Amino acid sequence: REGPQPQGSETLSPGRTVQGLSELDTRHVCASARLVVRAGAAAASADVVEKQNEEILGSLQSKIAAMKNITVQINEEVNEQNRALEQMQSGMGATDNLLTSSVAKMATVFGAHGNTSVVKISGAAVVMFLIVFFVIRLGARG
Numbered sequence: 001r002e003g004p005q006p007q008g009s010e011t012l013s014p015g016r017t018v019q020g021l022s023e024l025d026t027r028h029v030c031a032s033a034r035l036v037v038r039a040g041a042a043a044a045s046a047d048v049v050e051k052q053n054e055e056i057l058g059s060l061q062s063k064i065a066a067m068k069n070i071t072v073q074i075n076e077e078v079n080e081q082n083r084a085l086e087q088m089q090s091g092m093g094a095t096d097n098l099l100t101s102s103v104a105k106m107a108t109v110f111g112a113h114g115n116t117s118v119v120k121i122s123g124a125a126v127v128m129f130l131i132v133f134f135v136i137r138l139g140a141r142g
Helices: 023-113 116-141
Strands: none
Touching: 023 116
């Protein structure tokens, strides 16, 4: 190479490089530079992964909150249905007691007179009453 050489540097000859570093030293410097670049890329990659994790975590938190609201609503619905069933049960119990006492009174009255035709007519009246009662009740629901 001809011409002036930069100050503080040597000519490039076999086994020597710029500024007095050997080839081995140059390779070490290049390897160190690659490690620094990789570390920077790894840090940037870690930041991207961290950001993705935070987004996924936010999504999971919103889904958990939605599921919690749904379970609360289900619990309220179950409690409401249990109250309705308890009311129906108490109503049916009262009706059962009323019918039992009515049948017992009718048996006493009809047993004293011994007339079977009155029993048949009374039974038919009770059956008709029950049919009308259930038809009206089902009609009110529908």
